[in-house]
Amino acid sequence: MQPVTNGTSCSVWLATSALPQFSPLPSDCETDVCVIGAGIAGMTTAYLLSREGKRVVLIDALGIGAGETGRTTAHFFPPDEWYTGVEKHFGKKKSRLVAESFAASIDMVESIINQEGIDCEFERLDGYLYALAGNGFKNMDHEFEAASRAGVPVERLDHVPGLSFDTGPCVHYANQAQFHPLKYLGGLAQAFVQRGGTIHCGTLADDIGLDRNVCLVHTSHGTIRASAVVVATNTPFNDRVTMHTKQAGYRTYVIGMRVPRGAVPRILLWDTGDPYYYIRLESPPDDAEHDILIVGGADHKVGQDSHPEHRYAEIERWVRERFPMAMDVAYRWSGEVMEPSDGPAYLGRNPSGPHGVYLITGDSGNGMTHCTIGAMIVNDLIMGRDNRWQELYDPSRKVMHGLADFVAEQANTLSQYGEWMKGGEVESVEEIAAGEGAILREGLSKIAVHRDAQGGLHAVSAKCTHLGCIVHWNSAEQSWDCPCHGSRFATDGEVLHGPAVAALAPVTLDTQGHVPRNARDSQRPPRGPGLR
Template sequence: MSATTNGASVSVWMDTAEVPSYPPLPGDIDADVCVIGAGLAGLTTAYLLAREGRSVAVIDALGIGAGETGRTTAHLFPPDEWYVFIEDKFGAANARLVADSYARAIDLVESISSQENIDCEFERLDGYLYALPGNGFKDLEKEYHSATRAGVPVELLPGVSGLAFDTGPAVRYPNQAQFHPLKYLAGLARAIERHGGKIYGGTHAHRVRGDRQQQTVSTDHGDIRARAVVLATHTPFNDRVVMHTKQAGYRTYVVGMRVPRGAVPRILLWDTGDPYYYVRLETPDPALDHDILVVGGADHKTGHDDHPEHRYDEIERWTREHFPQVEAVAYRWSGEVMEPSDGLPYLGRNPMDDDNVYLITGDSGNGMTHCTIGAMLVTDLIAGRDNPWKDLYDPSRKPVHGMADFASEQAKVMARYGEWLTGGDVDSVQEIAAGEGAVVRDGLRKIAVYRDAQGGLHAVSAKCTHLGCAVHWNSAERSWDCPCHASRFDIEGNVLHGPAPEPLEKIDLAPDGAPPPRSPRAGTRGRNAR
């Protein structure tokens, strides 16, 4: 199992893979490229660059796959934005570029798995998008025609065969894929080392600064001087505003249930409903008589549901209704999805830096595909090669498409700052049960308090270190989540997910749970010390 994670839940991937751990950065070093983030985006980029002979240093605050890669459902299938909407927003030529990038991403994962002998359960499968009877058949017809114009060899079917329920009309996308993401990362890490790359765990990057000749990444263990820097941290931490007004963080939930071997066809499946669901099979042990049916969905804005456990129940209920073969629940986990304002990821040069800082973010519901596309694109840019997808995925593009949703999203974020004028979740820490957290008001500030199983209190400032929103408790992952820009922190205030660059301020409580007395000077600065 991975040594570190960014939440309390455990995915089937964490439970069935041995992921190598690496020591922290030993001190100041030099490299051609510093990659920040050891998930799929970071390690794929590092591998491609190291394979070309560049010296690469990878750092991660937690460790290999400890972020969102270990929490995905690890499918490689068509864009969840659908080709019909991509064609409508970006034009037919760009829809063809999207289709090309998706196909080449799957090919790359397959090629690397084969060339590096990575046993990651890579498997080509058919994918099916379906609409229940009476729900959106005209949209599926449009999707079929748009995908066809994009060069995707799709097929329009009356339904998906082999299932226990009538799906209604469906579009079949042949030659899609799935894999075990953490087994793949473990193999990538070993391949990076064979090609001369260096990987450092437990190394938190605080700042990136420099010019076109050299960037310096400041960490808690030393500086890395590099000609180029790749921010593969799911969402960038070095930019306080610009990129975070172009995307929003969502929590997504997954239930893994045992199902008899062979009872469900080996396909990828997702629907057009609201809420929507997506389905795949995992075989954790070929010697056993069962598979794990992996079903995801029930998304919500990060920090907008303090007790989201009911979402697991909703997914389980839907699964039992549609797949009566399922047996016991084996896994429940959640992950983070960054939704871009116009539906396409942000891959390429960081608009806020010189030409040698690069981003891979805005993964939407296709993280494994977008991370791989981003790694290919960024590698080309660093190598000085042209890339046909450069303009399409450019992080500096304006959110022309989806402006209404973009404006609405920003208005909702601004409204969240009004929470500093409201009371706490509870009136006193005595009301917080063991294993739970709550925000308590203390004068002009708010304190985020967690009570552990032994009754001990863990208190931190509720003020997110990104742009100052008040964090909310997430009981499913035992974390403090920011409802504005999706930063997440553990019970000690350590950063689990950006864009927050620093941990929450720790606060010492008296034995009775009362906050320490504050000096008159501190009281006059309450607006900045919340």
């Protein structure tokens, strides 16, 4: 059975797991809490609330793990900006809170696994941060000292032990972790249902309203009435503008290469370069002779590289230069991460819209960690309890740090609207090769046209249904990606990733591959940047 997913590439996790399937919402219903998104954020939140005795309905537009949880590298590690950056921007007190929350997230996952008996290859591991000469920040002493002040068990070493190349000075973080994310998710789903929870897949939420202090989740199959709603969809669909100025979507790339079993130490490894790379091992239970060396990196803004396959080649080249025992590439895939402007994720009450709505977003590459922390915070808030970390991760916080990045991201986004003034990428559909896509201009309209492997043409509006940017082709995932706020669409226009909730409008081409003049209105530019 083909796994449900939001792209054409297949991760090692999607290839080696069988997840339960659930039918769409049959009709309107009422519950205590509606959780939207069946990845690790939503599933963990739903599970924790069910333990509290809450009635919970969990819905997903695609299926369990079909979004970014199935495309992660699935390891727990220090924050992306490292403790040096956290302490510099937020101070020593909040740096200690970050360290505390990160450690608690691993403990929470481990306790759930033990309590529910989930077989998901969880293991505690040592992690190492290093920087080669001339690549990234060189002084590991600063990170060692900052992490130590935050209460993290670390030590400063001259090199990472056991590797085939000399890393130079490094910081060793004890007691990190990794697991198989979809086996964990499947176990969580089973435990949630056993506790009385309800799951509906193939159910797209397109709006959240309010009726006399009761939240109304409007979906493709009915309306769910709930006292509280948790939006755990990687990026929120219910907030049209506010949260999308605070974070940006990036594609990240991963390859899995076979190596002889035991040839690479079982560690987590990160460097500080630009581009940066990180590694972990996966040991397939059906192959006693090989491990899978999983290596990720080579990020870029969503929708801003139409042919990103070269990024896989760049990662492979990096691996072969440092791990000469690496064999063939067994897997390659990409995913999407949301990068907050100032570092920490956004976990807690939605800053706008109906009361009773909560967000888990801004994973910043620490998806497994931040999503678990988010579930713990939101669970406490819904149960009426304060949480020690809620202020640190509050979605309503103002961007006080990383302002240069914030301004640069906004400038980048605004510049994308200038594409309405440009011509198409091709003059006619005849220029589009099989398996490719391109933007065609017809008068004021812009059309996204894909030619499938059999030569058939599929045309949709090129105007993103979120805030009106022109989508770009992604040949690696065979999708149309928005370069403004990270929405992604299938070749038939259906939504693969938010914040968009409406599909790209279908377009009928005439026999010459042109758009009839009376069918061009929906493809015209917005009245102003980001306005319908």
